[in-house]
Amino acid sequence: MARLADVSASTASRALNPAHSHPVNPATRKRVLEATSKLNYQPNLMARGLRSRRLPTISVIVHDITDAYFAEIVRGAADEANRNSFLTFVCSSRRDPAVELRYVEMLRLSGVSAVLFAAGGLLDRAYQRAMKKQVEAIQEYGGSVVALAPRVERWPTEVCDNRGGAQLMTEHLLRLGHHRIAFITGPPQVRTSHEREAGYVLAMKAAGHDPLVAPGDFTEPGGEQATARLLDSRAGFTALFISNDTMALGALSELRKRKVEVPRDLSLGVFGDIPAWGYTTPRLTAIRIGLAEIGVAGVRRALAILQGQDSSPRVRVHPVSLVERDSTAPLRRTAAALA
Amino acid sequence: MARLADVSASTASRALNPAHSHPVNPATRKRVLEATSKLNYQPNLMARGLRSRRLPTISVIVHDITDAYFAEIVRGAADEANRNSFLTFVCSSRRDPAVELRYVEMLRLSGVSAVLFAAGGLLDRAYQRAMKKQVEAIQEYGGSVVALAPRVERWPTEVCDNRGGAQLMTEHLLRLGHHRIAFITGPPQVRTSHEREAGYVLAMKAAGHDPLVAPGDFTEPGGEQATARLLDSRAGFTALFISNDTMALGALSELRKRKVEVPRDLSLGVFGDIPAWGYTTPRLTAIRIGLAEIGVAGVRRALAILQGQDSSPRVRVHPVSLVERDSTAPLRRTAAALA
DNA sequence: GATCCGAGGGAAACCGATTTCCGGAAAACG
DNA sequence: CGTTTTCCGGAAATCGGTTTCCCTCGGATC
Structure with a gap:
């Protein structure tokens, strides 16, 4: 454990994640931070994810990444995710419900933190049911879901007018x-x-x-x-x-x-x-x-939900020109x- | 442990990963497989990743995902990755060396299995050194790296003529x-x-x-x-x-x-x-x-390397027309x- | 002076799979 | 029949963090 380098053991975790209620002596905290920067310490995301059930990743599901429309959304989303130290999966579904469902399942298994659906959901009943199940599983472990186009499901939505x-x-x-x-x-x-x-x-x-x-x-x-x-x-x-x-x-x-x-x-x-x-x-x-803006807004919304502080109305409409x-x-x- | 459902404990792992040398009784194996399908068991990728040091993900680094050139590469790579049950990160670097380095570092921390560089490396010395270090760290844990354009580094390369x-x-x-x-x-x-x-x-x-x-x-x-x-x-x-x-x-x-x-x-x-x-x-x-083909070939090559069975010449040139x-x-x- | 309380830190459990390590039983062998 | 493999399964360690539980110590309260 790299952190043994200075003094403590699990205290380091508390020092590095001040979000929790357990107090840490400022002096200790400083020592820990110094050690981490000295050792160039970086936490193992998979170990962390194993406990927290999710990884700092988001995903954008589009019909076709070579479509300029979707590509712009992905660019906006990926940029904003990157600014927040999240990586971005891209899923090009070719409008195939089976592919889309498979993607979402893989995303769930990989512990994705948020899924952004950049295209309207299909009205197909079987698809809807299966997708609902997947999404509920994702939300169960604390992941969030955002729609970037009008969908039937009652998800938070960023959509153009x-x-x-x-x-x-x-x-x-x-x-x-x-x-x-x-x-x-x-x-x-x-x-x-x-x-x-x-x-x-x-x-x-x-x-x-x-x-x-x-x-x-x-x-x-x-x-x-x-x-x-x-x-x-x-x-x-x-x-x-x-x-x-x-x-x-x-x-x-x-x-x-x-x-x-x-x-x-x-x-x-x-x-x-x-x-x-x-x-x-x-x-x-x-x-x-403003597709890139919609992508950015989608990620912001997703991250806000993850932190339990999303105060936006469920559907936000972005103006067009x-x-x-x-x-x-x-x-x-x-x-x-x-x- | 969901697998307790049938009988064994860690034997299940052996039954599900026959790659290893430890023998498993065919009858036992069958029982395990039945239980997994009955319980709809799916392994936790983060737990698995914690041990194996990597996740079944690949990444394509491009300058700009809205550029049709890169989008097509990404589509080919993402499709092929999906076919192999790998998820695909997309990193749009805007030709910014700092952004690119940051991406690769995040990829490393997330245990990405392979990184595909879809654009030529910069000749900048500092960038080269830093990137080399990151890539070596990735290879250290068994990840692979493939270039989809001519680069200075001696990486396996899929490139057009x-x-x-x-x-x-x-x-x-x-x-x-x-x-x-x-x-x-x-x-x-x-x-x-x-x-x-x-x-x-x-x-x-x-x-x-x-x-x-x-x-x-x-x-x-x-x-x-x-x-x-x-x-x-x-x-x-x-x-x-x-x-x-x-x-x-x-x-x-x-x-x-x-x-x-x-x-x-x-x-x-x-x-x-x-x-x-x-x-x-x-x-x-x-x-x-044939950009999509180059993307596909890149993923194939990366997966082959992961399994230690890449027999291609280092640089493969794809014809153009x-x-x-x-x-x-x-x-x-x-x-x-x-x- | 005894009790209570909060701050702060350490030991250990835990997340869920993989992988040693080990041992029992059956099979092969002398 | 004793001994040595081989086969196969379980217990336990491990990956590296986070979180719970518990302990100590100092100060405050009665």
Whole structure:
């Protein structure tokens, strides 16, 4: 035991963890601290974890780490975790419930202190039940759970203003004179889809226009297909609002393939701003989400819960903003080529 | 002890870890396995780690997880780790040596089994010394270290063919009739820079042309500045080869700002293929690196070392390929507008 | 002066698995 | 039949901290 170096044995632990009630003589404490720095002593985290049931690690569960959306969340979370001497696991689940459950089980076994779910939970009943069980086991040993997107479970949540953001974009397009605005929504199992769709519908109805919602699934091929079907339907829209970045990539391919020129033939808005939007042609108008901040907030929240001092409301909504670029233009300049 | 459920005590450990030499009666072993599955027994990883000095975790150290290049490596590594029941730490170091050292120290304290360095080491002496010490400490407890890019240290390495890829792109441009090809290189502290530059220079000299190398630093603003300086220099080049994806993003901004049209005014090639290149205008010709495969190979190598059965050569070079898109065109169609 | 109380420190239990060490029983051998 | 292996299982040590339990000592109280 490295600590024998100075004098005491278990007293060292008390000196180094002043959180507990047992008093330690300041002089003794000083000696201990000197010894630790002299010996460059560092506690064995696994030994500590064996007693305390958890390790100073957090985890972020995302669908796909190569998706710029999730990567930014992970960066924010990992940075904040690092600042608090926590390490960060990253779990890329590919939207596979089985993989996700397996991840969470491994996390539990490894004594993770907090799990951040960066994507909406699936509405699947079996998944929900199994996940609830895992999460309860984690909470049993003192771990905390935070959602970074709306989920069905009643977890503490850090989320961006999906409804407000969708309203913002819709109103922007309306203000440009568009009133036939199509919307590609997300998968129905995910709350985010409904929230964004609701914002869009709300803004449309408030302006006295009929919403035109096309089903989508938040994936790139899904966005491609949804765009194709919309164009084929000849529904006669002059603006297209796509409810996430990944689908927008697919839409861009499809529009390029069909030689639909943006914004001349069609104004295009996206929920979710990723760096790539600054390099596409045209550069895309998008709803900017402070993803890194959400990641940071998630870790802060998780750590606060760990210390039993979280006073935030259960759901905290982070504001979003409209980033206007070149893909949205006034209706007069938009040929109704698709009517 | 959950295992008391059937009969034995420490025998269970032997039954569950047949790797060791102590024999176990097959019948007993069967009873133990039945009990474990009945009780849904799962070993406490921290207790196990306390003895074995390490946890079934790996870590990937990258400069920036939001960079598509690194994200793809991490995805490959995390998937492969998951398949082997290992969890994956991700460390986004922002190219800060202090952050990186701190990460590695935390990893060591947490008993990480393997560390994968996804970026070239800095040539800084103090950094090198400190890192060497950390890594030796990790190896002392049986952890392994793998480099996923050329580094100065003599670690097992999985790397893409930097020199060959640079030759490939250069030869592609030469074949199109270009001979005044500029090259934006990377920071001199990084081996990758030198390797790619060497490939470019080799191909140019082999063709009897003078290389034109502009300094860069692998960052986006760096790419912007390097491009600007090249254009200002009126060096009269008709093609530009940028040695990594991030700088290419900066270059795109600069070219767009100056209304240099690609490939009409300038052919553009990039080392490093990222999804965004399919959505830019024009779509960029790039050297494709199998980054996910490199991540997978890194984990495989690390696990093999852990089990003392790594028979690979120290440095394994992964092939790259040329993805031809719209940003490179024959010289005849390229106005020497920049001459 | 006896009792009580709190400060402060040490010994030992504990977390849960792995790994010696050891011993009994069966098998192999002379 | 005695002796030496071999097989197999249990008791106990170990990993390195944290926490409980207990003890001592000095000061305060009655």
